[in-house]
Amino acid sequence: MNDxxxxxxxxxxxxxxxxIRHYETIGLIATPARQENNYRTYGAGDIxxxxxxxxxxxxxxxxxxxxxxxxxxxxxxxxxxxxxxxxQAHAAAMRRKIAELDAMARTVEYxxxxxxxxxxxxxxxxxxxxxxxxxxxxxxxxxxxxxxxxSMVNMGSAA
Amino acid sequence: MNDxxxxxxxxxxxxxxxxIRHYETIGLIATPARQENNYRTYGAGDIxxxxxxxxxxxxxxxxxxxxxxxxxxxxxxxxxxxxxxxxQAHAAAMRRKIAELDAMARTVEYxxxxxxxxxxxxxxxxxxxxxxxxxxxxxxxxxxxxxxxxSMVNMGSAA
DNA sequence: ATCGACCTTCCCTCTATGGGAGGGTCAAGG
DNA sequence: CCTTGACCCTCCCATAGAGGGAAGGTCGAT
Numbered sequence: 001m002n003d004x005x006x007x008x009x010x011x012x013x014x015x016x017x018x019x020i021r022h023y024e025t026i027g028l029i030a031t032p033a034r035q036e037n038n039y040r041t042y043g044a045g046d047i048x049x050x051x052x053x054x055x056x057x058x059x060x061x062x063x064x065x066x067x068x069x070x071x072x073x074x075x076x077x078x079x080x081x082x083x084x085x086x087x088q089a090h091a092a093a094m095r096r097k098i099a100e101l102d103a104m105a106r107t108v109e110y111x112x113x114x115x116x117x118x119x120x121x122x123x124x125x126x127x128x129x130x131x132x133x134x135x136x137x138x139x140x141x142x143x144x145x146x147x148x149x150x151s152m153v154n155m156g157s158a159a
Numbered sequence: 160m161n162d163x164x165x166x167x168x169x170x171x172x173x174x175x176x177x178x179i180r181h182y183e184t185i186g187l188i189a190t191p192a193r194q195e196n197n198y199r200t201y202g203a204g205d206i207x208x209x210x211x212x213x214x215x216x217x218x219x220x221x222x223x224x225x226x227x228x229x230x231x232x233x234x235x236x237x238x239x240x241x242x243x244x245x246x247q248a249h250a251a252a253m254r255r256k257i258a259e260l261d262a263m264a265r266t267v268e269y270x271x272x273x274x275x276x277x278x279x280x281x282x283x284x285x286x287x288x289x290x291x292x293x294x295x296x297x298x299x300x301x302x303x304x305x306x307x308x309x310s311m312v313n314m315g316s317a318a
Numbered sequence: 319a320t321c322g323a324c325c326t327t328c329c330c331t332c333t334a335t336g337g338g339a340g341g342g343t344c345a346a347g348g
Numbered sequence: 349c350c351t352t353g354a355c356c357c358t359c360c361c362a363t364a365g366a367g368g369g370a371a372g373g374t375c376g377a378t
Binding site for chain 3: 349350351352353354355356357358359360361362363364365366367368369370371372373374375376377378
């Protein structure tokens with residue numbers, strides 16, 4: 001049953017070989033058996049688990065939470081309340097981040113709308129950055145609780 | 160006029176001393192003059208610039224964009240159209256991220272609502288993770304354009 | 319024999335921020 | 349004069365999640 005190489009496992013699970021190795025080193029998945037040539041071998045069960053992880057990542061679950069979900073998945077004595085709790089906490093965290101982003105987006109959009117966007121150099125956007133530079137951000141602080149060290153949002157790109 | 164130490168500059172600008180040094184190494188701010196004891200010295204102009212940066216970060220601008228904004232700020236031949244363009248691109252990027260997060264949050268909320276949350280182990284959330292593990296994410300792919308290598312969302316925390 | 323497609327490990331990069339070690343500087347107070 | 353404490357300095361490390369790429373082993377087919 002343990003017959004797939006990491007490449008096949010990647011294809012079937014949708015998780016890249018690189019990430020499969022990574023999940024192994026951080027202990028999300030078990031250390032796989034090796035062939036004589038030292039190649040990792042995976043079976044149907046591993047693919048299942050990898051797909052579970054991929055789906056959970058696609059739903060935005062951080063790896064730390066996925067670890068808990070996998071534990072619950074394996075636990076035949078689990079109660080659905082635990083799973084639900086994780087889901088609700090995750091949804092709430094996403095809602096918080098959305099509110100934060102939305103507040104920033106609204107401010108930027110407001111400023112952009114107020115900017116003529118012509119050849120002149122007067123610009124309300126730069127004015128704001130200069131003048132309002134004493135206030136804190138819109139919703140830049142994440143409200144304690146389960147908050148992480150990083151409070152400001154990191155946009156992937158913008159220009 | 161150049162009389163402040165980095166600590167004072169941090170207090171007055173709201174940017175931590177650590178980050179002031181960091182912005183210096185990545186070239187966001189100029190290399191400051193030093194005292195005889197090798198301490199950095201800052202003046203009113205530096206504080207102004209640091210506040211500008213802080214405000215821009217609070218609005219979610221990535222550092223790369225702030226670099227451009229600072230260039231425009233310094234440029235007395237700038238046209239407001241350039242600044243507006245940066246703002247609109249940034250707002251659009253945030254809106255894209257919000258849509259992505261919202262799609263994920265709605266899915267997770269839907270699943271959580273469908274989960275009894277009691278002592279039993281049946282759970283639609285885990286079912287989804289297992290069953291739907293072949294589909295890609297809700298809106299997990301960011302649509303080309305200005306997209307970065309990272310397509311999935313990284314939540315700061317969730318549980 | 320050799321080519322190409324795999325696999326292995328190890329290290330580096332990205333974003334933005336902070337922690338902490340190990341050591342220098344300086345003013346106040348004993 | 350010396351200590352204490354509050355600064356400052358420069359490095360290195362860590363975070364989260366993914367990927368790039370080098371240097372080398374393995375294997376099947378030509």
